[in-house]
Amino acid sequence: MSSELHLKKKKGPRVRFAPSPTGPMHIGNTRTALFNFLFARHNQGSFILRIEDTDTERSEKKWEKNIIESLKWLGLLWDEGPNFQKIKKDSQSYIGEYGPYRQSERKEIYKRYIQKLYDDDYLYWCFCTKEELQAQKEELMSRGEPPRYTGHCRNLSKSQIKKLKIEGKRGILRLKVPLKIIKFEDLIKGEIKFDSSLLGDIAIAKDFETPLYNFAVVIDDYEMKITHVIRGEDHLSNTPKQIIFQDILNFPHPKYAHLPLILGPGRNKLSKRDAPLAISDYKKAGYLPEALINFLALLGWNPKNDQEIWSLEELIQNFSLKNIQKSPAIFNIEKLDWFNSYYIRQTPLETLVDQILPYILDKIPGKEIDREYLKKIIILYQERLKKLSDFFDLADFFFKDKLEFDEKLLYWKNMTKNNIVNSLEKSKKIISSIKDENFNKETIQELLIKEAEKEDDRGKLLWPLRVSLTGKSASPPPFDIIEILGKEKTIKRIDKAIKRLLD
RNA sequence: GCCGCCAUCGUCUAGUGGUUAGGACAUGGGGCUUUCAAUCCCAAAACGGGGGUUCGAUUCCCCCUGGCGGCGCCA
Numbered sequence: 001m002s003s004e005l006h007l008k009k010k011k012g013p014r015v016r017f018a019p020s021p022t023g024p025m026h027i028g029n030t031r032t033a034l035f036n037f038l039f040a041r042h043n044q045g046s047f048i049l050r051i052e053d054t055d056t057e058r059s060e061k062k063w064e065k066n067i068i069e070s071l072k073w074l075g076l077l078w079d080e081g082p083n084f085q086k087i088k089k090d091s092q093s094y095i096g097e098y099g100p101y102r103q104s105e106r107k108e109i110y111k112r113y114i115q116k117l118y119d120d121d122y123l124y125w126c127f128c129t130k131e132e133l134q135a136q137k138e139e140l141m142s143r144g145e146p147p148r149y150t151g152h153c154r155n156l157s158k159s160q161i162k163k164l165k166i167e168g169k170r171g172i173l174r175l176k177v178p179l180k181i182i183k184f185e186d187l188i189k190g191e192i193k194f195d196s197s198l199l200g201d202i203a204i205a206k207d208f209e210t211p212l213y214n215f216a217v218v219i220d221d222y223e224m225k226i227t228h229v230i231r232g233e234d235h236l237s238n239t240p241k242q243i244i245f246q247d248i249l250n251f252p253h254p255k256y257a258h259l260p261l262i263l264g265p266g267r268n269k270l271s272k273r274d275a276p277l278a279i280s281d282y283k284k285a286g287y288l289p290e291a292l293i294n295f296l297a298l299l300g301w302n303p304k305n306d307q308e309i310w311s312l313e314e315l316i317q318n319f320s321l322k323n324i325q326k327s328p329a330i331f332n333i334e335k336l337d338w339f340n341s342y343y344i345r346q347t348p349l350e351t352l353v354d355q356i357l358p359y360i361l362d363k364i365p366g367k368e369i370d371r372e373y374l375k376k377i378i379i380l381y382q383e384r385l386k387k388l389s390d391f392f393d394l395a396d397f398f399f400k401d402k403l404e405f406d407e408k409l410l411y412w413k414n415m416t417k418n419n420i421v422n423s424l425e426k427s428k429k430i431i432s433s434i435k436d437e438n439f440n441k442e443t444i445q446e447l448l449i450k451e452a453e454k455e456d457d458r459g460k461l462l463w464p465l466r467v468s469l470t471g472k473s474a475s476p477p478p479f480d481i482i483e484i485l486g487k488e489k490t491i492k493r494i495d496k497a498i499k500r501l502l503d
Numbered sequence: 504g505c506c507g508c509c510a511u512c513g514u515c516u517a518g519u520g521g522u523u524a525g526g527a528c529a530u531g532g533g534g535c536u537u538u539c540a541a542u543c544c545c546a547a548a549a550c551g552g553g554g555g556u557u558c559g560a561u562u563c564c565c566c567c568u569g570g571c572g573g574c575g576c577c578a
């Protein structure tokens with residue numbers, strides 16, 4: 001049965017990443033997952049994935065799938081769960097993969113606890129409608145009081161409840177919240193105090209089988225023996241509620257660590273306008289997991305030294321909750337780009353070819369791509385890419401027969417039309433004269449440079465040549481391009497440019 | 504409105520009761536270069552404000568301001 005737990009007998013701390021499948025895995029989520037993962041690995045503990053899908057209206061399978069695939073892509077694998085499967089990693093090795101825990105599969109467990117609390121008289125039925133609650137809230141706020149539940153239904157008699165139920169009213173279960181000051185030590189923020197009287201009676205479940213978030217979390221964290229709750233700061237104000245539940249149920253308190261939020265450039269909540277949010281979108285755009293991990297790790301955590309480049313392995317070795325920032329961090333995509341271009345430059349060539357191939361097939365479907373040809377081009381562009389998706393736009397002229405560009409681009413500084421034509425003719429003559437067996441970058445470069453240096457400005461020869469081959473104002477050096485394009489294609493492109501100028 | 508959290512270059516951050524306040528991204532300039540990229544060198548760039556404590560506060564305390572989060576029958 002998939003709801004049963006598969007706790008492993010590891011000694012270290014136990015942490016969980018608990019997303020709700022109401023949207024794709026995003027930047028903020030991912031950093032939370034990463035820090036949980038790093039903490040678990042650093043301390044030889046367990047990292048657990050729990051899908052919080054109690055809200056059936058908003059939860060969707062496709063988001064669960066997106067979250068799981070993103071975690072796998074990033075290499076943040078979890079350590080236990082139901083439905084273990086052996087997955088072939090490569091020809092020699094296998095990796096184990098677990099399914100996630102799902103709250104929707106654990107209703108029986110919640111039911112037990114809700115029933116117990118109800119029997120012990122901690123809970124009561126509340127039949128206030130949303131409109132009534134709203135009105136109560138506004139009333140309180142207008143008096144400058146915190147907008148908590150007033151306790152309207154707390155003292156309904158059994159017969160009143162019966163009557164309301166017979167009338168078909170659907171209530172919810174609320175907890176009689178004890179009045180006290182709740183204190184807890186946050187591993188990042190320090191001691192936090194909160195007055196429970198500000199809370200009102202918390203809703204804990206829609207019915208005996210349908211717990212609400214704060215309650216389900218407490219049950220699961222207890223059952224899963226979670227020792228450290230590492231989550232976003234937006235949950236800080238949920239913590240007192242959860243502690244109240246733990247106290248009533250006699251559960252031990254896990255340690256809490258609330259991570260500062262990641263904000264957009266305008267210091268507001270990170271939104272789609274600022275940057276893509278979904279990890280799957282970063283993957284699509286050609287960001288490498290290493291870059292994302294490295295970037296996110298340094299957003300809020302610091303290693304106490306000047307090292308910028310961190311592998312996942314190094315992060316695991318050095319990670320500590322002590323070095324987490326208290327204040328929020330702003331998402332800066334330019335730094336991500338810098339990491340990404342770094343990791344692209346570090347990628348072995350064959351791997352890079354594999355990675356870039358899909359982006360080309362996407363642009364020119366149906367066309368055969370010669371791998372060796374592509375490889376030569378990628379060598380030229382490896383240090384010029386910020387993301388893999390940049391490749392085709394920069395190097396498209398290698399794959400197109402017809403170049404479209406503004407004729408004016410051929411002009412270097414104040415050269416006249418005749419100058420340009422002459423310059424191209426010279427290049428053409430030199431290139432034509434190279435024998436096939438000598439047609440390589442070194443020879444091409446040597447001869448062209450020799451010619452170019454007859455003038456005071458190499459650009460007079462090289463600029464028009466380069467533009468006629470690429471149709472672009474920026475590209476790698478023409479020598480490399482000519483070698484890859486080959487003699488025939490090169491001459492053809494030069495001729496075309498000359499013809500355009502003369503027509 | 505109420506509660507909570509936070510505050511060093513534009514951004515990520517290091518740091519200390521006495522420092523030329525350090526690094527990285529981005530920016531500007533330069534070298535190399537036909538262009539772009541990579542790379543190297545240089546530059547500009549910060550302790551939110553006001554009170555304390557102290558011989559001395561960016562650092563410790565308080566207040567203010569500002570920012571953020573929460574205040575659901577969402578998670």
